[in-house]
Amino acid sequence: MTEQLSDQDRLDGALDRALAKTLQGPSLPPGFRTRLLEAQYRQQLGDMRVEFVRLRWRTLATLLAVAFVAGAGVATAMPWLVETFGGYAMYVAPGILALVAVGLALNAAMRRRQITF
């Protein structure tokens, strides 16, 4: 019985050693890390591109919305402007709009500086 157990143990030990030798873990292929970093860089570029396109769409939508609101505002306020400023109303309205536009441009410039990838 003891001898049988011992044979079994020897067989198990031999199988263990043979499997350890045969099933050695594969090493990483050469250049694996470099390719990973390149893929990471490509992914970052892709994300930046997507973000950039999204930003442009948002800018366009904002511009359209501002133009619409400005037009509606001027149309609504025109009677009051004419009443208050008389003949100068034609200059005051574009002046106010120009100030708003400069404010928006400054805001956009500041936001652009904040965007870092």
Add this chain to the structure above:
Amino acid sequence: MPDALERDQDIVQLIERGDTEAAFGRLVDRYEQKVYRLCCGLLRDRVLAEDSAQESLLRIWKSLAKYDARAALSTWIYTIARNRCLTALERRQVGESLIQRDAGGQLDHAAAAANPEPMAASTSLRALVDGLPERYRQALTLFYFEERSVGEAGAMLGLPDGTVKTNLARGRALLLERMSQLGLSDPLLWLEEAT
């Protein structure tokens, strides 16, 4: 030996501090080899395994900020890698062809192992392991890939340690059974030759 949670505490702390780049660098140093080996063990195709390992690491990098430390980092990493491998298998419809290849492959493996003399013993043993049912083959392969660690193989396969131990024992028993079926009257001699 520290458990999985303790071992990766440094990486988890970096993630919590928001330093995902440093965390990812350390994670790659520690896990790139293991992820690649897991992919090799599951896919049995080195090229596909490399692609899947790269995709897994990229996905990990993108999701690193979302890691919530509910599971051990290693478990989370291996789950992502395993899912990538499954996707790779599905994408290329290898699932079906694997079954076919296994059916044919087992015959090839048996034939290759049946005549061990002309072939190196280790090659024949490899063929026998390749011919084992998938769950036994995976358990054996990953166990020896990770220097005989049941815990690591279990984490890689998403299985409890007990199941891995059972699969290892059954796989080894099946290997010995197939050796004797192949007429290896004294497998011990043959195994000693393989070492």
